[in-house]
Amino acid sequence: MDYDSLLNRGKAELPESVESKARFEVPAARVHLEGKKTVITNFDDICDRLNRDPDTVAKYLLREIGTAGARTDGRITLTGIFSPAQIDSAIRQFVEAYVMCKVCHLPDTKLIKEKRATTIVCEACGARYPVKTIS
Numbered sequence: 001m002d003y004d005s006l007l008n009r010g011k012a013e014l015p016e017s018v019e020s021k022a023r024f025e026v027p028a029a030r031v032h033l034e035g036k037k038t039v040i041t042n043f044d045d046i047c048d049r050l051n052r053d054p055d056t057v058a059k060y061l062l063r064e065i066g067t068a069g070a071r072t073d074g075r076i077t078l079t080g081i082f083s084p085a086q087i088d089s090a091i092r093q094f095v096e097a098y099v100m101c102k103v104c105h106l107p108d109t110k111l112i113k114e115k116r117a118t119t120i121v122c123e124a125c126g127a128r129y130p131v132k133t134i135s
């Protein structure tokens with residue numbers, strides 16, 4: 001057996017979740033300007049990757065950046081001109097607060113929204129804790 005097949009074999013025997021956790025990275029926003037508006041063209045992809053509802057992410061992002069925006073066809077259009085760095089930093093803050101478990105630091109969490117409270121539930125370590133509701 002050569003080295004490559006050994007490597008593939010080792011990989012196949014790893015539980016799938018271990019590998020996906022190791023590879024988790026906050027996706028970078030793809031941003032372009034349309035006149036005086038800023039469009040994030042991969043917005044829904046980012047939300048998919050973070051496993052969060054685009055409405056929730058949009059609310060957070062707009063509040064954080066301090067502007068209005070509209071979602072269409074997997075993109076979000078922000079009123080005003082913003083740099084990719086500004087947008088990435090807001091998304092990163094969202095991930096810190098609403099995706100990564102603060103106990104085990106894995107992204108395998110769910111947000112549970114009740115009437116006035118939001119709770120993070122971690123599927124990796126079982127932690128549950130309240131977070132600020134995004135409104």
Ligand SMILES: [Zn+2]
Binds near residue numbers: 105106
């Ligand atoms: Zn956890």
